[in-house]
Amino acid sequence: MFERPVIDPRCVLVSLDIGIRDPAVHLEFEDLACSAGAQIVARVGGQRVTPEPKYFVGTGKAEEVRAKVQETGAGLVLVNHPLSPSQERNLEALIQCRVLDRTGLILDIFAQRARSFEGKLQVELAQLRHLATRLVRGWSHLERQKGGIGLRGPGETQLESDRRLLRARVAQLERRLLRVGRQRSQGRALRQRSAVPTVALVGYTNAGKSTLFNAMTGAQGYAADQLFATLDPTARQLDLGTLRVVVVDTVGFIRDLPHELVAAFRATLEETRQADLLLQVIDASDDEADSQQIAVNEVLDQIGAGEIPRLCVFNKIDLAGWPNAMREDAAGRIVQVDVSAHTSAGLDGLRTAIRRHFQGVSHRHWLRLDHAEGGTRARLYAAGAVCDERVDESGWLLEVDAPPARLAELVQKPVDDMGLVAPAAGHP
Structure with missing residues (x-):
């Protein structure tokens, strides 16, 4: 050799x-x-x-x-x-x-892109698992026994020694990733206890997920026109007026994603599996968008995220020459939003679609509160539900815009008992 x-x-x-x-x-x-x-x-x-x-x-x-x-x-x-x-x-x-081969090439790209401590551990683990099957006769010196004065004779070969060291390193990495996974799960549990929904961006690599993530949340995450530009998951809070959600940017998928990567990145992919809503980002300007969607669906099924509610987001409409639009199904649910993360076209519609998914359709009403309900008024303002306000001797008259369920949560009483007045010409 x-x-x-x-x-x-x-x-x-x-x-x-x-x-x-x-x-x-x-x-x-x-x-x-x-x-x-x-x-x-x-x-x-x-x-x-x-x-x-x-x-x-x-x-x-x-x-x-x-x-x-x-x-x-x-x-x-x-x-x-x-x-x-x-x-x-x-x-x-x-x-x-x-x-x-293809697997080794993707592993090399991942090794270049990993920035966080967890990402580096995951890439190294995947590389070692891939290397473990390629030690045998990979180099001629691996078959030689250790030698030297006082060390000659039967003993551990260099190949056996390397295998032992590799197994020890793999076990060490798995323990470290297990601890990191526990920390990540604690963060998810905290979000669940505080009733903050999680929205995960998924899609084919280079579909523009990181650019869309930055445009939605105001983050400054790394984004570039290259495959696997982002590996490490990033979470940011997004304020949607009457709703707050956590948006998570995840690693992109590709055809025939190596099994070593799926296994090593299970802690990262857990963010996708535990999400309440998936935004499946699709490159509207790519002629292979249909086949890429099939590849993404296969990976989502593989990691157990195939049944999570999904909203299709066609990105890069500025390159495709599409207008920004939303499409609904027969039940009135928004199932597709066309956006451009580069020009910000359609982002308001995307925020509306996310809010409607979790809260339903918003309605605008006038709500009367007396002076003793200052706490309720403060909650409505904090949630961004107040559009206009009038003050008189009996208290406040607020124009609120929120889904009925969310409004009942903020006012802390059933909708039927709120005394809502539908806005009409000349009111108030």
């Missing part, structure tokens, strides 16, 4: 059509490679009915890849398919160059 050299950013992309041809898959793989910082110098394509056991790509195609590497001087081969440990080792032995 060859000794792995220092990584050269020049790479050869290998992306085959296995069964059905899908050009979008190849373009997405190129975006992944560029997001990782690779410099693409050659591409190798082709089509197979089924993968070949030894090299995955077939003997002839493997020789073609080897020729491209020798021609371009590339130091890395990226394969747009999950390779078994033996296929990866066989390709490296033939090509004499480092080979990285």
Whole structure:
């Protein structure tokens, strides 16, 4: 076996059509490679009915890849398919160059993007689990026994030692993540006790979730036009007048998301699974939006979030040339909102849709309070439910705009006992 050299950013992309041809898959793989910082110098394509056991790509195609590497001087081969440990080792032995499959590439991108302590732990755990299956015969020196004066003879091989150290590190990371997960669950429990609903932004990577999150909440989170720009979940409170919610920005999904990532990021994905409402953000300007939605739905089902109520948010309507609009179903529930996080078009409609989901449709009424009900008046103002006010000898006459259930909660009496007066011409 060859000794792995220092990584050269020049790479050869290998992306085959296995069964059905899908050009979008190849373009997405190129975006992944560029997001990782690779410099693409050659591409190798082709089509197979089924993968070949030894090299995955077939003997002839493997020789073609080897020729491209020798021609371009590339130091890395990226394969747009999950390779078994033996296929990866066989390709490296033939090509004499480092080979990285799709899972390894995504793990590398995640390692670059992780910023928080939890995110770094999760990425390292996923990388070690992926590496655990690739230690056997990965390098020739791993089979040698430790030696030296006074240490010769039968004993632990370097491979066995590395396996033991790897298992110990994995166990340590799992314990740390368990503690972090407990802290995160305590925060969720606190929000649940205070009756603050949670809204999670989910969707395909690069659909504009982080930009939308910043536009809605006024946060300054990192957002960029690249795959997996944001890994660490961020939560911010959003004031909707008569309602306060917590909005959570989560990691983006992708086709064939590696199982190692789903397992390692279970604490982060728990924010999605425990949400009260999912805003499924969709790139309205992307021709592959339908297939991306299918991929997102598969991941949501995989993590147990498939049954959570969902509101479709079509983002980037400024690029698609759409007007901002809302669509309702037969029952009058808002099921789709078209927005542009970049221009803020449609964001008021999105806030209205979130408020209506949790509280129902708002109604505007005049409400009379006497001077002894100053506390009720203060609660109405704090909730942003007061539109106008008149004062006379008997107390206050307030014009309030809120759903009936929320108004009853603020006034602390049944709606029928409030003495509401529907606004009419000339009133008050």
